[in-house]
Each structure stands twice: as C-alpha cells, then as structure tokens.
Amino acid sequence: MSRIGKKPVDIPAGVTVSVDKNNDVTVKGPKGELKQNIDRDIIVEINGNMVEFKRPTDQIRHRALHGLYRSLIDNMVKGVTVGFTKQLELVGVGYKASNAGNLLDLSLGYSHNIVVEIPKELKIATAQEKGKNPIITLESIDKQLLGAVSAKIRSLRKPEPYKGKGVKFVGEVLRRKAGKSAGK
Numbered sequence: 001m002s003r004i005g006k007k008p009v010d011i012p013a014g015v016t017v018s019v020d021k022n023n024d025v026t027v028k029g030p031k032g033e034l035k036q037n038i039d040r041d042i043i044v045e046i047n048g049n050m051v052e053f054k055r056p057t058d059q060i061r062h063r064a065l066h067g068l069y070r071s072l073i074d075n076m077v078k079g080v081t082v083g084f085t086k087q088l089e090l091v092g093v094g095y096k097a098s099n100a101g102n103l104l105d106l107s108l109g110y111s112h113n114i115v116v117e118i119p120k121e122l123k124i125a126t127a128q129e130k131g132k133n134p135i136i137t138l139e140s141i142d143k144q145l146l147g148a149v150s151a152k153i154r155s156l157r158k159p160e161p162y163k164g165k166g167v168k169f170v171g172e173v174l175r176r177k178a179g180k181s182a183g184k
Helices: 060-081 143-155
Strands: 016-019 024-029 032-037 043-047 050-054 084-091 096-100 103-107 114-117 123-127 135-140 166-169
Touching (some): 024 060, 050 060, 060 143, 096 135
Antiparallel strands (some): 043 050, 123 135
C-alpha cells in the first residue's frame, strides 16, 4: 500500500467535504471552495471527520493515483483553511515590480516592461524597500494554480548562475559558478 494513500485526511472544524456520484470532491471552508474530479477507480469514503482513499488493485496506475488524489485533497483542505503563499524576489540592478489590481508590471532588464495578468483567484502584492530587492507576494487557496503562476513569473527571467540575477523564490539556494578568473 502507498504510505501516503493510506493516511486519512483530517477534516478540521468549519470545513465540509462532499463526494457526488461522478466522483467529484468538493471542499468548502472559511476561505473558499475547491473542486477536484477523482478517477473512477479510486474510492473516496468520508468517515466522520476523516476522508479515506482506497484502490481496487495493486496495478502501477492505481498505486500512483492512490497517493496523488490523497495529496490533492489534503492540499485542498489546507487551502480552504489556511491558504498558501509564495514569494518571489527580483535580484538585479533596475529590476522593478508593481501591480495595479491583478496586472503585474515587471521591469527585468529587457528593452520593454513585461505585463502579466494574474488570475482573479490569486491575491498579489508587491513591496519595494530602499536598499532591498523587490518582492512579489502571491496568495491563493489553490496550490496548483499558485505554483503554476509563480513558475510562469520566474520563467520570464530565470536566475543566472554567475551573479544570481533574475527572478527567484525567496529562500531558494542557487548553484553558483566561478567566473573566468577561477580557471587561471
């Protein structure tokens, strides 16, 4: 059995989890509502304040889906209770970030500014303190969407390995390379 798939998901107070006949799981909580379609082979059971997942066989496909759907539902429960946050840091001279509503305006050293439209499910905030790198903060109840949007923003100017300039996650450790002078 999958170690992750075997663990039941605890449902905290104030959160409701429901499964309909099409195997769609709906999680409602204080921060919002999320839905996820579960493969028809995986059985979802709600017992009191626990959600349990069972698989019919030990096929590789069923074993993979067993742990996957348990993790997805666990992330949904955490999202509607606490929420998720990601922070991106712009490292480089003249790199700037500002937002107007859900439009993110980035100046990343190119000849033009890049404007990114952030989905309405995400909350965005930009901070720019003197002497520090600009920081973009993204908040959401949907962990998958948050990760996809933050990866898209990071891909606009990935950190380079020599000076570390670019868009990186706060706390991310970059692998740095020595320059030309190190070879002598």
